[in-house]
Amino acid sequence: MQDIGTRFYTYIGTLSLCMQAARENDLQVIVLDRPNPIGGIKIGGAIPSAADCGDLVSIHPIPTCHGMTVGELAGLFNDQFGIGCRLSVIPMKNWKRAWYFDETGQKWVNPSPNMKTLEGAFLYPGIGICETLNLSVARGTDHPFEMYGAPCMDGSRISEEMSHLGLPGLEFFPVDFIPTASGHPFRGQVCHGVRIEVTDRSIADPFRAGLHLVQLFQRLYPGQIQWRKGFDALAGDRTLWRRLITEQEDPASILAGWEKPLEQFREVRKKYLLYSE
Structure with a gap:
């Protein structure tokens, strides 16, 4: 397993x-x-x-x-x-x-259809919560969980704002992609968004990046990017949406509380x- x-x-x-x-x-x-x-x-x-x-x-x-x-x-x-x-x-x-995994000498075999890369697996614990928003996590592309977007988004704006945070070990780039997985948001539609590149795994913090992304999506697209059922359950903190979005608590404070x-x-x-x- x-x-x-x-x-x-x-x-x-x-x-x-x-x-x-x-x-x-x-x-x-x-x-x-x-x-x-x-x-x-x-x-x-x-x-x-x-x-x-x-x-x-x-x-x-x-x-x-x-x-x-x-x-x-x-x-x-x-x-x-x-x-x-x-x-x-x-x-x-x-x-x-x-x-x-890339240090084991073993060949990567997808453990599930949309877990295609080590980079996606590395980012998934912190940024996977974005999947409970009505946006695409690039399922059905070659890089699921490394790209996030929706037809309404401005990838340049998102990548610029995320880059300005100076999160160590991560870089953010605008991207357009077309998700193809059935049963998931925006199948077959062009999505504009952000691609995340892990430049240093030893210092990168996917959790901090994920919290900032959710806050940013809500600030830029409050009427379009919405919470779907399961955000708090996936995160493991039933207060997270309220603190992160309603109260606009600093992600650093949330992380410290954990x-x-x-x-x-x-x-x-x-x-x-x-x-x-």
């Missing part, structure tokens, strides 16, 4: 449900571990409350970016969240936590880590 390191990428939710079903039927679960494509060190984002968990995008209260492999998560789920199934994890050989729970999670996860840096 090839996960991409993001809580709301639903494969780990499916894993948890399989583990629960196995316990109920006295079956063993065997997890053949795979690399976390975006590495096993960085964690970030909000941690949903236990009351807000249970669906596939927030199966358990863990950060959006958890920095664990599926095998490590299976151990954590089984113990910390009381699943208690008969679990066996077959670990990888020679994998290092600090590695991104830090204490993240530090607590760092301590909890230590006993389940299977690999060194």
Whole structure:
């Protein structure tokens, strides 16, 4: 099971449900571990409350970016969240936590149809929340989750304003694209928007970029770019839309408010880590 390191990428939710079903039927679960494509060190984002968990995008209260492999998560789920199934994890050989997928020597195979690049996987935890707005995340193109736009947008204006923020490790460029994925916004229409290029993964912060993008889209296009159901659930913070849009809170303040729970999670996860840096 090839996960991409993001809580709301639903494969780990499916894993948890399989583990629960196995316990109920006295079956063993065997997890053949795979690399976390975006590495096993960085964690970030909000941690949903236990009351807000249970669906596939927030199966358990863990950060959006958890920095664990599926095998490590299976151990954590089984113990910390009381699943208690008969679990066996077959670990990888020679994998290092600090590695991104392009450092493993393995060929990238799309884990799902629209997760086509490591860059998209890297940006997804922080900027994937844009998918709950009525805009395109470039599904059906060669670079989904690296481009964001809509027919009404001005890509030059957006890229200029995002560039002026000086976000380390990221660059922003105007782009036109035509999404082709069925069931998603603006299929077959020309969308104008922004392309995000990761120039330094060691300092880039997709969460900060994602919060700024949502604020910018709402400021520039308040009657056209709207919230769709699921924004707070995907983000893992039921207050986020109110704070970010209604109250116009600085994204830096929001990120700072997530830090204490993240530090607590760092301590909890230590006993389940299977690999060194």
